[in-house]
Amino acid sequence: MSSTRMPLRAWLWSALSGLIGGASFLAAAELVALAVARQASPVLAVGSFIVDVVPQPLKEFAIATFGEYDKIVLLIGIGVAVAVAAAISGVLQYVRPPLGVVAFAIAGILATAATVTRAGATVLSALPPVVGTLVGSIVLMLVVNRLRRWLSPRRKDAPDTAGAEAKTGAAQDVAALDRRGFFRISAIAGASAVVVGVGARALSAATSSLGAIREELTLPAPRTTVTVPEGAEFDIDGLSPLITPNADFYRVDTALTVPSVDPSTWRLVIDGMVDERVELTFDDLIGMGVDEYAVTLTCVSNEVGGGLVGNAVWLGVPIRDVLARAGVHDGADMVLSRSVDGYTASTPLASLTDDGLDAIFAVGMNGEPLPVEHGFPVRMVVPGLYGYVSATKWVTELKVTTFAEDEAYWTPRGYSAEAPIKFSSRIDTPRTGTPVSAGTVPIAGMAWAQTVGIERVEVSIDDGDWQQATVSTPINDDTWVQWYLEWEAEPGTHYVAVRAVNADGELQTEERAPIAPNGSSGWQRVLVTVQ
Known part of the structure; x- marks a missing residue:
């Protein structure tokens, strides 16, 4: 069918068909991800891939422009791009079948590649995008075929033996039948996609929520506490509080969705250039004894006069005590910390072992367990270093190594491997x-x-x-x-x-x-x- 003679309604309805196919793609993928691999959502995988590969200037622009809402803006942008691509695929399938299905297949391949290359991917991680591609393609073909039957100018199913008036009446009856069929299948497929997709995503968020676990978690009393001296805080309108409330504390990280880590299953591994590999549970860690520490954190993305800096009272365990258990080898000069989502940070070893620096594994923040978005159940807090080389959230591994041997997430992206905070x-x-x-x-x-x-x-x-x-x-x-x-x-x-x-x-x-x-x-x- 020639696109130059397509009426406007054909463009609109075929684009809608593509949107229905795309929604079915995502809904099926979310449903399968809920069942077999919750971190394998195609949208989240592609979004995480974009976060990883985006050039440094764009990353800084996003943080400066949107602040802590940068990830929401990214997801909205991905949603708009997916919608546009799906609509175009619908038009292609109507005009030149099977180009629309081919476009869906290409999208599926890219989504699968983004999914299986994420940290923590399993053999089942490929299933959500693969199943989503199949379901979306089938729905696209069914809806567009029904649309073509409705809008086709040639009605081969009209009786040839009847008169012109009978032919016209029969053709109108068939067209009306096909029109109702198109709207029926579109409504069913579209509504099903919305219900299944939104339901699967909501159920995944609800069942993976750590809110109840976090609320029930009781941390041990600190052996030492922070004392706020007289004259530490002024009462002036517009002046930031001395202790930043958890709800107002800045958040900058690479996690498109906040990782859900149950303290009962969390493990911390210390390996690399050590005498002995050490693995600690959450109870092992806090059983070493916790203390309070007041430390200001600063993000490297903080502009002059910016707000990506905050002060909190942390509850935690000195990192040097944990490293001492493993026994650090001579020649090591860096610790590569790893988050549960694969993010890594390069911290100078000296900053973690110096008795004069309170580098800690933090488990509490301002009198309560760490907020989920700030690293629950365990994160690193290291005074004097920008967060991207020290403040790893959802930390699960420390590798004792050297700067010559390993590099962290942001180093190949244009940032220094070592980054003391500029006062x-x-x-x-x-x-x-x-x-x-x-x-x-x-x-x-x-x-x-x-x-x-x-x-x-x-x-x-x-x-x-x-x-x-x-x-x-x-x-x-x-x-x-x-x-x-x-x-x-x-x-x-x-x-x-x-x-x-x-x-x-x-x-x-x-x-x-x-x-x-x-x-x-x-x-x-x-x-x-x-x-």
């Missing part, structure tokens, strides 16, 4: 775009220099002299501090800049640096409007 400061209030009234206005914000500490914070207004701000009493050298300066603000627009000096007497660098390869730098400047 920095930011302005929380007043903000650009939010005018303030003339008079006494507090300029306030946060500053951090993990493992070293902040000595002072200075503020400059309209490129004037640097004025020393009041700095809060730190909990310890691994946490951020608050600061503020009272400003007699006059009407107009003003530039406000901030910089910090760490406890070693080093001045925060003014030089601007991008996020890659090892974190941004520079003084933050904001434009403030005073009314």
Whole structure:
């Protein structure tokens, strides 16, 4: 059938046929994934593949633009792309069969490849995309064939012996029958796909939810607790709290869907350049004794003045104690940590074994078990290093090795293998775009220099002299501090800049640096409007 003579309704109905076939593809795949391999959903597998291969500039753009919603935006984008591709496949199947089925087969092959190459894939991981491809192709052929019978200009089934009027009546009757058949099969297939697909995905999420397990989990009392000193927190509107609530703590990771890890089945393996391979259960780990630690975490994707930084009180076990059980060989200089979803991070061995650094396996956060999205049941927290080389969530393995022998997830993607945090400061209030009234206005914000500490914070207004701000009493050298300066603000627009000096007497660098390869730098400047 020539596409140049296709009426508009043929384009529309064939595109709808493709959407129904595509929905059937995904619904069947989700149903099979629910039964045999929950991590083998084609959409999630393709999305995870995109996360892995996306160029570093696009990754930074996504985080800067969408923040913690970047994965939701990615899934929406994949959904739109799948819908468009399915609609085109429907048109192709109508115009030039079996091109639509061929397009479905290609999509199935790509989805299968993405699925079987994911971390933790099993021999059954290929079944969901394969079955989905077969079901989707069959539905596509059935719906498009019914559509073609309805819209075909030549009615071979009309009686030849009847008169012209009888032929016309018979053809109309058959066309009406085929039209009803098309709508009937489309409605049944479409509704079934929606019910089965949504139901399978919802059931998978419900049955794999760790909410109840997490709520019932009782962590042991800490042997030592964090004491917040007098003067550690200021009461200023717009200023970030000293301890970041769990619900507000930033989340940046490569997991398209949050892994579900049951503490009763979780295992931590220590191997590589060690005297003895060690395997610990969750009970083994917390049985070593837990303590509280206040540590500020910073993401390498944090722009100057950005919000990808947070402070929490963690409950955990020193990583050095676990490594001591295995016995680290001379010559090792790196630990490659691995998440249950296959993500890896390269952490300098010295940062994990130094008695002066509180690098821990964290099991609790701000007085409760780790939130699922923040690594439940166990994650790493290492002071002084950006998260991508240290803060592995859902951690399940440590491999003692060398930087020369192994590399982690982000290293071949343009980031440094070692990434100490650059100390920095930011302005929380007043903000650009939010005018303030003339008079006494507090300029306030946060500053951090993990493992070293902040000595002072200075503020400059309209490129004037640097004025020393009041700095809060730190909990310890691994946490951020608050600061503020009272400003007699006059009407107009003003530039406000901030910089910090760490406890070693080093001045925060003014030089601007991008996020890659090892974190941004520079003084933050904001434009403030005073009314």
